[in-house]
Every structure is written in structure tokens, then in C-alpha cells.
Amino acid sequence: MKVKAYNQGMLKTELCNKWQESGTCPYGDNCQFAHGMRELRPVVRHPRYKTQICRMVLTRGTCPYGHRCHFRHSLDHQDR
Ligand SMILES: [Zn+2]
Ligand SMILES: [Zn+2]
Numbered sequence: 674m675k676v677k678a679y680n681q682g683m684l685k686t687e688l689c690n691k692w693q694e695s696g697t698c699p700y701g702d703n704c705q706f707a708h709g710m711r712e713l714r715p716v717v718r719h720p721r722y723k724t725q726i727c728r729m730v731l732t733r734g735t736c737p738y739g740h741r742c743h744f745r746h747s748l749d750h751q752d753r
Contacts, residue, residue: 692709729742
């Protein structure tokens with residue numbers, strides 16, 4: 674499975690919530706989120722990023738990954 678390697682590629686592609694709120698983070702250097710723009714890395718998109726409808730949204734109407742989900746959440750192509 675290539676899923677693990679891909680997940681590692683997502684490290685520090687988002688700002689740390691804790692760090693944003695308080696300026697510190699208990700995880701320090703081990704945190705999987707970026708502490709500041711200097712640590713923020715460009716997101717490596719999956720080649721099929723958001724080209725397929727999210728199954729979670731289809732079956733449950735909601736997705737636990739939210740905007741981090743690799744699949745599309747809107748059921749049509751047109752933005753309102
Ligand atoms: Zn952090
Ligand atoms: Zn989703």
C-alpha cells in the first residue's frame with residue numbers, strides 16, 4: 674500500500690491549530706503541523722485530487738476529513 678508514504682507527504686502542509694492559538698505547541702518539532710509559514714510546505718496533491726466524489730459524503734452526507742479530504746465534496750461541477 675502506498676497510503677502510508679502519501680500520508681507522510683502531508684506533514685506540515687497545514688498550520689498547527691495549537692500554535693496559531695497560543696504560539697506554542699506541546700509537540701514541538703515532532704508536531705505534524707507547521708509552526709509558522711516558514712515550516713509550511715506546499716501540498717503535494719494526489720494526481721486524482723478532487724476528481725472523484727467522496728464516498729463518505731455520498732453514503733453519509735458528511736465527511737470526517739472536511740477540507741483535507743482528497744475527494745470532491747460537491748456533487749456537481751458548478752459553483753453557486
Ligand atoms: Zn504543533
Ligand atoms: Zn471527503
